[in-house]
Structures are given as structure tokens and as C-alpha cells.
Amino acid sequence: MLVPAIAAPAFGQEAAEIDAEVTYETVVVTAQRREQSLQDVPVAVSAFTAEQLKNSSIETIQDLALRTPGLTVGAVDPIQNNFSLRGIGTAAGISQNAGGDGSVVVFVDGVYAGRGGTPDLDVLDLERVEVLRGPQGTLFGKNAIGGLIQFVSRKPSDTPSFFAEGTVGNFSRYNVTLRGNVPLSDKVFLSGGLAHKQRDGFEFNETTGNDVNDQDVTTARLAARFLPSENLDIVLRADGTWQDQAGNPRDNNCDATFNGGVHCVGVNPDPRIVNAYIDGQIFRQINSLSGELNWTTDFGTLTSLTALREVKYKFRTPFFSNPINPPTQIESTDFGREEATQFSQELRFAFEAMNDRLQGQVGLYYLDEDIDRLQGQIQDFPVPAQQGTAIYPQSVNAKSFAVFGQFDYAVTDTLTATVGARMTWEEKEGRFAGMKVSGPGLPPPLGSLDGYDVLASESWDALTPRFALNWQASDTVMLYASAAKGYKSGGFQGLSGTAAGASTPYDPEFAWGYELGAKTEWLNRRLTLNAALFKTDYEDLQISQLVPLCCVVVSNAAKAEIQGFEVEFVGRLTDNLRLDGSYSWLDTEFVEYRIPGTDYTGNELPRSPSGKYNIGAQYEAPIGDFRLLARVDYSWVDDAFFEASNVAAQLWPEHDNLDARLAVTLPDDRWQVSLWGKNLTDELVPTYVTYFGPFRQTLVPYSPPRTYGLSLSYTM
Template sequence: MNTDDLPRWLLVAALTAPILGALPAAAQSEQADEVRTYDTVVVTAQRREESLQDVPVAVTAFSADQLEKNSIETVQDLALRTPGLTVGAADPINNNFALRGIGTANGISQSAGGDQSVVVFVDGVYAGRGGTVDLDVLDLERVEVLRGPQGTLFGKNAIGGLIQYVSRKPSDEESFFAKATAGNYNKVDLSTRANLPLSDKLFLAIGIANKQRDGYELNQTTGNRVNDQNITTARAALRFVPNDELDIVLRSDFSWQDQLGNPRTNNCDETFNGGVHCVGVNPDPRVVNAYIDGYIIRNIQSYSAEVNWESGFGTVTSLTALRDVDYKFRTPFFSNPVNPPTQIESTDFGKEEATQFSQELRLAFDAFDTRLQGQLGVYYLDEQIDRRQGQIQDFPVPSVTGIAIYPQSISASSFAVFGQFDYALTDKLTATAGARMTWEEKKGDFQAERLQGPGIPPPLGSAAGYDVTGSEEWEAFTPRVALNWDASETMMFYASAARGYKSGGFQGLAGTAAGASTPYDPEFAWNYEIGAKTEWLDRRLTLNAAIFKTDYEDLQISQLIPLCCVVVTNAAKAEITGVEIEFIGRPSDNFQVDGSYSYLDAEFTEYLVPGSDYTGNQLPRAPENKFNIGAQFEFPIGTWQALARADYSWADDAYFEASNVPQQIWAAHENIDARLTLTPPDSPWEFAVWGKNLTDELTPTYVTYFGPYRQTLVPYAPPKTYGVSLSYTY
């Protein structure tokens, strides 16, 4: 071991030694003849409630209690503890997910005509644009991460997998919760929520949260701390249960966010061969030199109505939803006013208004004494997206400013019919067959206009702009077949084959009129998988594993053209193989060890672009090895009860782009989190001390490399943070 690594390993040892040291005593305190039954998380990975251990799908699930004990606040925290999942971010709002090597390039996910390959559902509603708020401000019952294509029951763009947030439904139990958190960077979080039975048939749940902190970086030019946080979220849900057959839930969510931007750090060390913009720049990666701070403003409103009716045919579910997102941003990304005579100031700016309406209707039924369980459904989605994006470039010699804008207006619709059937061939063997047929259309207006100066030239080499339209229709058939064998009460094995689909789209920021009006095609992936869900040692050890192979076709690849644009083409094929293991060990009732490991071999089997052959390269954001391990121990301190937990995660080298150039490597990185919770006897109060990224690892969330200028621009994940939380539960 290199002595440079010694402090971090000492910290890991210091955090885990008290927990591990308590293991023998804790284990001896158990009575030999006592057997405790441990409940598993209930999930809806197949659109019906099932134990996690009974679902023939690779799922990582976190209950509300696990989210709290693991200090999981964001999707980045979720990724640290989920095999095969990585999350990059070009800014604090637009996350780029990759699951089992299947992800979306930054240029695609941020254009009006592009979609994510790993999608988010909130209470069954597809969250297509604008991202979602932090997990800890939602009144969640659980979070589920489904790995691999989910093309049958979920369908919409879930070619890599999906993340599903499930909130608590209002109930007849009166409850109240309040929490206050204070931490470094002047962090102050306040949240409260309540469940109020209005009658024996009508229940209301409400909540509001506010999160504020100073920025993680200092803009040396303006003197302000940037990449700060200022967000308020409110939720309300009304549930009406008039009888045993009908259950109606109306939900509404609101989020307001207004904060300074995150100007890019110029990475100017020798590793990246610092370019002309690096002269005079502060070498501290947490200090930026930008002529302005920029800003991020986002408003999200969502409304949904879920109706469940127990009819004579089965359970009929109707889910109607409306989601509206307004988003504005201004980001200086190629900037250094320290040495203005030798460089260009570049600023990205824009706004987006996205409205989404969806309607889903499902029938869940069983027949033949429940040997057959099935679901049939139809789904409709309509999206209206207006995005106005532009760039400003200030040229020092001669002193001129170029401004170009790219208005984009997209109208997209998707209609699907689907069904899945599980038939018990024997008491232990069940066969599954399902399919989804999807019809989609996208059409849009695309413009490029140079407002002044040299700016970004649309089209290439010309001062003229363009104003064009484009439209395309696609259809996709995405089947799934599976066989699962209940070998015993504690062992289930499955094998499956499933096809996934991701919509085609338009480039948005195109350098030519032809490029703007020409769509790129959908992606498709076939996934073949065998897996096991097992429990051992009187269910004190849960051990799940999956082995898979994915054939991935027509990958949508984005290529950055310096001083122009992002070009998207269906340029590649890939093959992905991998292994995933998850475990939870409970040597005693008050001690737990849990973790996961994933191995990923994800490479392009065909990827040719003019002048380059990237065949054999590693897929972006696909580390070969990734693991996490956590330990928690409950113990008394006098009359108080304490819970100590530590989590360690590590991910192998990866790349942010398909070209695999060393300047865009995502170097191997680690993370250590810890939490100590104290609860007085018979008290509704709880006190917690927590720390995250305790080794202060400097981890990029995205890397943009401008080869001709030897320039690398990097936003970073949060530094070391720590604080205290006080909560009250009634």
C-alpha cells in the first residue's frame, strides 16, 4: 500500500473498528434457539406489490428507513450503493445516468429532441424533463432501481433501466414529522410533513421543505461562492377510500429553485497540458475564475390522479398526470478574465419550458386459482418542449462579442399497448411472457441565428442562420420472456431475455440546417440474464446475484465539434457482459453488514466516425469494477439508544466520452460516509451527527475537453460535508 493512501485507510479502520469489534459480543448475546424473521422490502418492479426476493428482476431497493440510515439524499448517493449505476452531471440539475454501461451522452440529454436512456418514475409517472428534486425532501416509502431493459411494463426509454420513487400514501394513522439540519458551508435544511385523517374515508398528507447552503466553489473574480443551493419543495396528497373496491389518490408536487451557477473549473495541471486559458488561473480546483457567476432557476409542478378499482375482472388502475417544468440557466464554461488578451470568454445560456401529459390504464387479474397472473394496459404520453439555447463568445482581439441562439420547439407523442402474463407451470416453476408495442412521433421547428459578431457559425462557415422543420415516426416491439424456479422457501432462480428501446430524436444544437432537420434513429438492446435471490442461515444472510449479456445496437453517439456544435449519429454497436452481487448479513439483531459488487465489460464492437475508429473502446461511464460495503451497529449509551453506520464505496477507472481520450478519464475514486444517531428513551426526538465524502475526494461529475486549445473543463462532486440533524416524529 502506498503511504499516500494510509490516512484514508486509517479513517476507514477508525470508523468501522468499533462496529466490527462489537460483533463477537453482540453475536454471543443471541440465544442459540432464537430465530428472528427479517422482512424484505416490498417492491413494484412488476407493477404489483411483491417481496424483493420473489421478483425475477435485478432490483436494488431502499426503504425509507434505509435511506435515512445511509444518509442518502441525492441520486449520486444512490449510485454509490447500487451495482452498475453511475451518475454524471454537467450541472446540478441535469444528471446523466448510466446503468450497466447504457447511458446518454451529455449533448443528447440536454437538447429538446433527446431523451435519457435510464429514466425516473415518481409514483408511476414518467419524469422526462428537468430532473427531480433531492430524495430526502420527498416523503418516500422506498426507492427502486431496476437494472436492465424494462421495455414491457414501463417501456418509455427504459433501455438501460429505471429509478422509481414511491411515496407514502395518506392513511388513517395521524402522524407528524419535523427535521432540522445544520452543516458546513452554512447548510440549513428544514422540513416538516404530516398525515391527517379527515374522516374514516378521507386522508390528507402534506409537507414542505427548504434547503439552503453556500457554494462549494469560490468565483475569485466576483468574490461569490458559486454552486450553492436554495430550493423549496412542497407536496400534498389527498386519498379517498369510499369503500373496499375504490381507492383514489390525488397528488401534487411543487419545487422552486433559484441559485448561482456552477462555472467550470479550468483543469490546468500538467496532466491535462494546460492551454491558453490557464495563464494566471488559481490552481485550487475549488476556485474558479469566471467573469460572471451565472445562475440556475427551476420550477417544477406535477399533478396526478391514481384510481384503483377492484372490479369483477381484477384491479383496474388509471394514472393520469400533468408535469410542467420551467428552467433557466447561464453558465460561463470557457472563461478566464485573469489574462484577457489571450483567450475567449464563452457562456452557455438558455431556458426551457416543458409540459408533459400522460395517461395509463392497466388491468391486473388472476385466473385458474391464481396459477395465471396477468396485466394488460395502454399508455399515452404527450410532450411539448420549447427550448431557447445560445452561446456568447467574447473575443479579445479584436474586441468583439459574438452571440448565437438556437430556438427549438418539439412536439412528441407516444402510444403503447402492453401485457405480461405469469403462469405457474408447477408449484415451483413459473413462466413469464410479455410484450409492448410502441408507436412514437416527434416533430419540431429548429432555428439558428447569429445575433451579433463572429460567434458560433450556423451553418458552418456562413453568417446565415437557418429555420427548418423536421418530423419522424418510429415503432418498436419490445418482448420479455422469463422462467423462474422456487427451489425452496429461501431460494429462487430465474432466467430472462428482454428487449429495450429508446426513442430517436433531433440534435437541437446543429451546425447545419440539414443536421437540424435530420433525425437520429432509436436505440435497441437485447438483454439475456440469469439470476438468483437467496437467503441463508435462518435468513440472516441475503445473497442475490445476476449474470447478464447485452447486445446494444444503433447507439446514439454525440461528438463535440470545437467552436461549433454537438453532432449526434447512430454510429455504434456494443456488447456488454457483467456480474452483480448484493448481500445483507445480520450476524445479530443489532448488527448488520451490507454491500454490493459489479463487474462490467462494456465495449464498442463497432464504432467508426470520419477519421477515427473507436471499435474496442470502453463505453462511457462504465467502470469495470465497482463495490460498496456498509456496517451498522445498534447499542445502548446509558438509557439512550445509538446507531452507528459507516459506508465505503469505490469505482474503477471509466471515461466520460466514447473516444476514451486520457483527458476525459473518470479516474478511480472512493467515498466514505458515516452517521451516528442517538435516541432518548421513550422519546419522539432523534439526534444525528453525519459526515459525507470524509476523505474529501475530488471527483469530477463530467469532463469537457477542447483538444485544439488543450483545455479541460470540469465540474466536481461535493467536497467533504458534515453536520447535525434533529428530528421529531409523532
């Protein structure tokens, strides 16, 4: 399911007759690893063009989620996002350790981005962002059990261009973005970009007197394209991200319903004021190199994609502090560092045969990851026996190899059958340790940690097929039905209280997704309306459960059923006024989930709101020699739970969001001034909730408050 963009008629053009067909911009996507028109793809996919991203002030993955049906994004901190797509997601306890993977994956220009978070949208010079919903186990494979997000940048071209933008806003925000493209010859082109973002923190640490949850990030990108012959296209890319800023200490939510006693004495009730004994830190550095080669032959096109990605990451998060009321001081801190290196190689061959009735592609994929992570916990309670520090070093090597293929056969001129499969072999081996470096650290986890250092390894394999039929009922109506299997790799529990827990792997999880969809255009193409009805059978769920005062325990403890409905639309009411939006309904249930002493059968899956919608209105018109664009986006998300336990203390409350943008382009079509605002209703929205039942503690980080600013850009 998808929403195409509509190209606005040139200003000065006479108004079209009401019965005239509207001209559409053809949005090309690679949801099936080959270029296709958006409306021709029998896959549930939302696509956002560069123009849409700019007009809607989409800067982060959270902004994208507000406008994408079925997608929600939680965040343990500003870097570590937790995606959920159609009810399938990954708990923080799994995605944060070296032996675990996510259920919704990110690709940047075709390269799997396994660690390090999502990229900065500004510097990429994006052509579009695609969100594919449902299992994508055949063409994309590893860990795309819930779906995936693709960032696709523009390739260097023979057209010179330059873009510069400066932004100022509240919280002392300033951004600078520079991008350019230059042809060095008729066969060599170069493009690059540089961006810096900086602002003060959204929260204030009352203990240290400093702002926290600030931003200081710089990104850079360089790409070169070579066309040695008319049949050979080579693109080399390099990019880097450098981020070093204060942490985001947790707010100790002292609502009387969930908290009380000594833990809340003296804590400031303002959720934007924290009482942490330190500010914390977030540091991230990402460097990546990739080379893409496309060689067109008489038999088809051979694509080679080689990539190297290195990530360094450090964090220090005071997740519970009450240091302003001695002698009842209580402090708990999570800290760690990680270095990850990833090498990947993919070969694909796409071809057509039988007078173009058969379109197919086959391929090989190899991934090698080395992850070294050290995570620790500091516990400083008012009683000396309850003070201590523990560390958990982890070192993991993960290898994955796959063979895949997919074939589309035109049974008739209007009916196409698709069949595909991927066979994956994976192996993970690692060294896991846990030790106290000071103590005794009672109660657990420090008190129960006797110290261990173990080696462990495991291998898995999976076959993930896909079957589909799509019927082109008319020029403007396409119906499809599909069944696809997704697979998420098994792993190891990095933060374990025992040697047995650290050395025991958890198994992969699997999901079969069934979908009926329609992609349609109406009213002489003035209205695009797409819908999908889906059901997912989800097995061997990897569940992470926080055991209070102990640890996070991961197990394959559950089965679930998911069903839902999604609709997206875009329409032009007049030549100047456009409306677009989406709605999703989701019903999730654990049909089997029992752990010792607890039965969660019948509960909802985490981060799975039953209802979610957004609507945007955009008006664009000339005012004399100037051009005006005004846009408003409103979204609403139903309540959900952050954890499978479904306790009220971990409720993600229903919330809405209002964004607006007003842009004026000067007569030369080069300068543009934009006034924008985000979260204009100043909604207070948790991004994650940690609940310690025995002490009735609810610890929460929050999404940004109301922000606004002014941007000035120049395009050449």
C-alpha cells in the first residue's frame, strides 16, 4: 500500500477542467529490488519523496512514523530506536545487547545497517524514503520479519546543483546544511554534503544545573559516479556521523498511583526537570564505505553491492536518581561502549525472458559482523551493602549467507504470478562475561552475580518463501494477494545474571504474513486510494522480560496473532489544494505466552496501538511573483503498552501531534524562507517506560516538546 506524489501544475497555467486527468509525478521505488512505479508494486509500501519530506518537516524517524500506518518508534535514548511495524517489534533488552537483532531493519542505499541507529536525513540528499510493511524475507532476508525502512539517496549526475540551508529555532537551535553535485566530465560525476545540528537540551537537570537531552551532531557524505561505458555504472559512497552530547536522564514519574515513599521525596514533579547526579553522555561515530556496480548485458543486469560499516558508541545514562535528599540517596546508572564492524557483499542478476512475460532476479548475500560491547551498571543505594558496580563484556561474531530468487510470470496480459524464496544460513559465536568490579552490591543484580566468563556458539537456517498474484483490473485499479514468510535471527543474552543464561541461545522467530491489497486511482486520477487487509501468524517470539532487581531475561516464550487494515490516500481538490493521509487499525494478541509464575496469554503485543491516523493539507499558490506553500499535518495515535505485561504503569497513552510549515519562494525560484513548528500542542509523549514493580517506580524519557524556527535556503 502506498501514496504517490502528485506534481503541481506550473504556476500561470490555466486551471484544468474538472473532468481533465491530473498529471502525476511518477514515483519510482525499489520495494522489489528493481525499479518500478509505486502503484505497480504488489507490496504494502509507503514512499516519501524528497519534496514531501521537506514540505512536511520530516527530520527524524519519529516524524516518519507519525505519517506511516502501522509504524511506531520508541526510543531508549535519542540513538537507540525501537521499531514496531504491524505489531512486530523488538524490545530494548534484545536490541541493545551484542547478541541480539532488530525485527524492523534499516537499509541505506541498499546496505543493511545493523548497528548504530538511523542516519541523518538532511545530508543524505534523499531521493525518497520507503517503508515496507509485513515480512520481507525473500528479497531482503535477515531480520526483516516485521518490515523495513529504506533510505535512497540521489546518485551523482551530469546536472550541476547546489543547496544551502540555515535554520534557527527555540532551545538555541541552529542547523547548517550544504549539498552539491558537479560533473567532472561526461562520464564522471561527484556529489557531497555536510550538515551540522546543535541545540540546547529539552530537559533541565536540577542537581547539576545543566541542560540535558541536547543535540550536537555533524554528518558528511561524498559520492562519485563513473560511467566507463554505456553498459557499466559504478557508484562509490562514503559517509560519516559524529555525535557527542549530554545524555537523557530518566524522569522519576512520581504519580501517586505508581510511586510513593522515600523514592519520590523531593523529586521535582515537572517531567522536563530531572534530578540526576550526573548529566550522562551519548557518543556515536559511524563511518561507512560502499561500492555499487551495475553491468547491463544482453542477458540481464548484474548488480554488485559491497559495503563496510564501522560504528563506535558510548553511553552513560542515570536511569534512576534522587540525590538531593540525603541520607536517602538512591542512584542507578547504566553505562557502556560498543565497537561494531560490518562487511557485506551482495550479487544480484535481474533478467527478462519469454518475450518479457517472465521477470526474475537471483542473488547471493554475505554478511560478517564483529561486535565488541561492554555494558555496566552502577548501584549506589544509601546502605553500603547495597552499593557496587558490575560489568558485562560481550564479544560476538555473526555470519550470514543466503541464496535467493524471485520470479514474476505474466499468466495473461493482466494477471501476474510471483514466486520467490530465500535460503539463509547463520552462525553466531561469542564470549560473554559478567563480573563485579566493586561490591557487594546487594540486592541483585550485583549481589547475585558470582562472576562468569563463557564461550558460546549456535547456528540456524531458514527458508523464507513468498507467493503472490496481482491482477491489473483496469488502467487505474490493481488488486493483489500475497503470502510471505519472515525470519529473525536467534541470538544470545548479553546481560545475564548467570553463566547458564549467558551461554544459552534463544532461537529465531518466524512470521507468516497474508495480505489482500488494492491500489486504485479515481476521479480522473485526482484521487489515489490504496488499502490492505492483513493477518500475521507470529511464532517463537523473542521476549525480553525485566525481572525487578535482577536482570533482563530473553526467551522464545510466545505465539501471537495479528490482523489489521490500512488505507492511504492522496487527492488534489483543486490545482492548488492537496489532501493526503492514512489510517490503520491493528488487533494483536498473545495466543500463547507463559513464563514461570506468570501467564500473559491474551495480552496485546507491545507498541501496537489499535488505531492510528494522520491527515495533511497543503496549499500552494502564486502571490504576484512569489510562491506560497502552506502545510498542516495532524496525527493521532491510540494508547498501547511498552511491555508484554500490559501493566497500567507501562501504558503508552494516546496522543496527537500537530506540525505546520509556511514557506515563501522568492521570484528567482532560488531563495526560500520557511517558518515551521512541530508538536505545536506541546504534547508530553513518553518514548519508553521502565517500571520496577516492587518499588512502584516509573522511569520515563520523553519525546521533544513544542519546537519552532525559521529556515532560509538557497538552491541553484
